Amino acid sequence: MRTVRYELHYQDPNSQARLGRLISPHGAAETPAFMPVGTGGSVKAMLPDEVAATGAQIILGNTFHLMHRPGHQLVAGQGGLHTFMGWDHTILTDSGGFQVFSLAELAKITEEGVRFKSPYDGSRQDLTPERSIEVQEALGTDIAMAFDECPPSDKPKDYVARSMDRTTRWLDRCLAARRNPERTSLFGIVQGGLHEDLRRAHAETLIERDLDGYAVGGVAIGESKENMARVVSFTTPLLPVDRPRYLMGVGLPEDLVRAVMAGIDMFDCVVPTRNARTGRLFTWQGLRVVKHARYKEDRRPIDETCGCPTCARFSRAYLRHLWLTNEILVHRLTTMHNLWFFQELMRRIRAGVREGTLQNLLAEVIPLTTLAED
Amino acid sequence: MRTVRYELHYQDPNSQARLGRLISPHGAAETPAFMPVGTGGSVKAMLPDEVAATGAQIILGNTFHLMHRPGHQLVAGQGGLHTFMGWDHTILTDSGGFQVFSLAELAKITEEGVRFKSPYDGSRQDLTPERSIEVQEALGTDIAMAFDECPPSDKPKDYVARSMDRTTRWLDRCLAARRNPERTSLFGIVQGGLHEDLRRAHAETLIERDLDGYAVGGVAIGESKENMARVVSFTTPLLPVDRPRYLMGVGLPEDLVRAVMAGIDMFDCVVPTRNARTGRLFTWQGLRVVKHARYKEDRRPIDETCGCPTCARFSRAYLRHLWLTNEILVHRLTTMHNLWFFQELMRRIRAGVREGTLQNLLAEVIPLTTLAED
Numbered sequence: 073m074r075t076v077r078y079e080l081h082y083q084d085p086n087s088q089a090r091l092g093r094l095i096s097p098h099g100a101a102e103t104p105a106f107m108p109v110g111t112g113g114s115v116k117a118m119l120p121d122e123v124a125a126t127g128a129q130i131i132l133g134n135t136f137h138l139m140h141r142p143g144h145q146l147v148a149g150q151g152g153l154h155t156f157m158g159w160d161h162t163i164l165t166d167s168g169g170f171q172v173f174s175l176a177e178l179a180k181i182t183e184e185g186v187r188f189k190s191p192y193d194g195s196r197q198d199l200t201p202e203r204s205i206e207v208q209e210a211l212g213t214d215i216a217m218a219f220d221e222c223p224p225s226d227k228p229k230d231y232v233a234r235s236m237d238r239t240t241r242w243l244d245r246c247l248a249a250r251r252n253p254e255r256t257s258l259f260g261i262v263q264g265g266l267h268e269d270l271r272r273a274h275a276e277t278l279i280e281r282d283l284d285g286y287a288v289g290g291v292a293i294g295e296s297k298e299n300m301a302r303v304v305s306f307t308t309p310l311l312p313v314d315r316p317r318y319l320m321g322v323g324l325p326e327d328l329v330r331a332v333m334a335g336i337d338m339f340d341c342v343v344p345t346r347n348a349r350t351g352r353l354f355t356w357q358g359l360r361v362v363k364h365a366r367y368k369e370d371r372r373p374i375d376e377t378c379g380c381p382t383c384a385r386f387s388r389a390y391l392r393h394l395w396l397t398n399e400i401l402v403h404r405l406t407t408m409h410n411l412w413f414f415q416e417l418m419r420r421i422r423a424g425v426r427e428g429t430l431q432n433l434l435a436e437v438i439p440l441t442t443l444a445e446d
Numbered sequence: 447m448r449t450v451r452y453e454l455h456y457q458d459p460n461s462q463a464r465l466g467r468l469i470s471p472h473g474a475a476e477t478p479a480f481m482p483v484g485t486g487g488s489v490k491a492m493l494p495d496e497v498a499a500t501g502a503q504i505i506l507g508n509t510f511h512l513m514h515r516p517g518h519q520l521v522a523g524q525g526g527l528h529t530f531m532g533w534d535h536t537i538l539t540d541s542g543g544f545q546v547f548s549l550a551e552l553a554k555i556t557e558e559g560v561r562f563k564s565p566y567d568g569s570r571q572d573l574t575p576e577r578s579i580e581v582q583e584a585l586g587t588d589i590a591m592a593f594d595e596c597p598p599s600d601k602p603k604d605y606v607a608r609s610m611d612r613t614t615r616w617l618d619r620c621l622a623a624r625r626n627p628e629r630t631s632l633f634g635i636v637q638g639g640l641h642e643d644l645r646r647a648h649a650e651t652l653i654e655r656d657l658d659g660y661a662v663g664g665v666a667i668g669e670s671k672e673n674m675a676r677v678v679s680f681t682t683p684l685l686p687v688d689r690p691r692y693l694m695g696v697g698l699p700e701d702l703v704r705a706v707m708a709g710i711d712m713f714d715c716v717v718p719t720r721n722a723r724t725g726r727l728f729t730w731q732g733l734r735v736v737k738h739a740r741y742k743e744d745r746r747p748i749d750e751t752c753g754c755p756t757c758a759r760f761s762r763a764y765l766r767h768l769w770l771t772n773e774i775l776v777h778r779l780t781t782m783h784n785l786w787f788f789q790e791l792m793r794r795i796r797a798g799v800r801e802g803t804l805q806n807l808l809a810e811v812i813p814l815t816t817l818a819e820d
Contacts, residue, residue: 113767150761
């Protein structure tokens with residue numbers, strides 16, 4: 073019995089898109105699924121029940137942040153991350169590797185792992201496959217991600233190939249380091265940059281390990297939409313149909329629809345939450361910037377077609393007022409709306425797969441990252 | 447028919463404490479009542495439904511803040527403060543006078559009113575009885591407070607007397623300025639400093655105006671507990687039994703119990719909300735400072751006897767973690783808890799009046815402003 077299972081319910085005959093369910097010890101999630109990011113033990117500004125009310129059934133936690141604050145041993149002593157933060161549904165944690173490269177100074181990669189200077193206390197620390205698994209298991213996550221290297225795609229092919237091989241060795245060390253596989257499953261990450269032959273080779277290597285799920289790595293950050301779509305399109309058919317496929321760190325509405333058409337089942341991204349805290353709201357009419365003067369006396373909700381608690385009760389004028397007076401409440405209201413928008417988008421994506429109308433949805437969402445007209 | 451009515455339900459035979467109901471066009475509030483402060487159109491960090499869930503049935507809005515941001519005319523155009531902020535229950539607004547004295551620079555008092563330099567834009571502005579009423583009626587408040595002068599109690603008696611007489615003239619100008627008395631009632635404020643004869647004279651003057659309610663002014667800020675209790679004790683018996691009595695800006699749990707014993711029905715104070723945002727939590731075991739190291743691994747709720755949503759789900763260790771990582775969520779959780787504590791305190795106060803056990807409750811709450819022992 074797998075710790076985390078994937079049930080394939082429907083395969084679109086005209087694209088690689090599919091419908092399914094991801095089932096963990098903490099419950100099921102309809103796929104394609106979008107995971108809100110609960111960085112350091114909370115989805116910023118939100119209560120767990122509010123996150124669940126948006127329709128989210130799985131969230132992501134950041135291993136790097138949690139291992140430093142409050143510390144994974146402390147979380148373990150509190151009964152694990154689910155209990156600590158009050159989230160009863162599925163949790164996936166990243167490996168910590170991405171934050172090491174993006175946040176830590178002086179990160180240095182060796183065969184052993186990554187040595188870095190902690191941005192929290194300046195101390196010299198090591199993150200290795202073994203330590204990443206130790207931390208993720210201590211957190212009690214449902215889905216741990218393998219510790220990988222994610223080289224910039226503009227590196228020479230031979231560098232990408234060597235890095236990919238190291239990622240495989242690190243994966244094997246992750247597998248060997250597991251102490252609690254019945255509680256925490258492990259997803260592998262297919263690397264290989266923009267090179268189809270490398271991606272194929274790496275996918276085959278990973279499939280031999282018979283993992284519970286597979287991520288397509290190294291395409292989300294700093295990569296063009298075309299390259300992202302191309303890599304995903306040729307990588308997902310290499311993966312087993314009975315395992316979930318996860319595209320890390322993606323993305324904008326358009327990216328999500330395209331990736332689903334290319335066969336992806338799972339996403340995470342800070343786009344809805346971070347934009348909310350900078351006052352940028354997603355709507356089905358386009359982006360709205362909450363502080364804009366045009367909303368000064370606008371009694372309409374942010375999105376008249378939206379069913380979220382923010383739009384049910386509060387006007388654009390009120391949100392703008394809260395924003396201009398720095399009221400904490402505005403971050404709640406904007407985050408609630410954006411998370412709701414993304415879950416509504418996933419509902420429409422799943423309906424689009426079922427009804428064969430994803431192309432129409434794609435055309436509808438492409439303009440949504442430009443400003444709304446009224 | 448009065449716009450705001452008070453029903454006296456029970457008079458404690460052994461003190462001046464009483465039970466009743468305050469009934470406004472937006473509903474009833476059990477008294478003695480504590481009003482959370484919704485400064486600039488929100489009770490900081492909270493949704494209106496959450497405030498109501500604590501048991502609060504009436505909140506206070508700050509005229510001075512709202513007239514500057516977003517502006518009372520804008521709020522009026524949005525359908526009034528209730529609609530704008532999504533609070534369906536009773537609202538009381540202050541006159542703006544207190545903030546003029548405490549926040550504005552160069553405030554200068556004349557017979558006409560107060561001239562001050564706006565802390566928002568540096569402009570020179572006037573707040574007069576007429577303007578205060580205009581603003582409060584534009585906000586659509588249920589209870590407007592008369593614009594008064596509140597002199598420091600260490601001023602000479604003749605200054606206090608002259609100021610009191612001006613407050614009476616300002617009250618008459620407030621009454622004359624009303625345009626919407628069916629929607630917005632007006633409470634007067636008894637001044638007179640620490641002088642029983644002045645208080646008596648002023649109370650009689652106000653009672654002649656047959657107002658919907660009366661506040662005991664000039665005792666909350668910078669005044670000793672003894673002076674506060676003494677002034678309230680000799681002032682409330684001067685007021686009509688069929689009108690609510692309001693002690694502005696009070697206070698700590700002990701102050702509330704004492705004032706109820708002296709016959710007060712209504713309170714407002716930033717104590718629960720402001721302390722929450724500085725990480726100081728009221729419990730029935732005493733104050734807890736959320737960041738204290740002793741809570742690092744403490745799995746217990748803030749108060750094991752508390753029924754609030756924070757205590758139902760989250761541990762001291764989790765709140766401390768959120769505090770140390772500057773998560774927005776912590777302000778919600780601490781504010782929810784403190785508001786809940788104050789409404790629970792009011793429930794116990796009302797039970798104490800009914801059962802004749804206020805003295806026991808007073809003894810119980812006096813130690814609550816010192817740190818909890820575990």
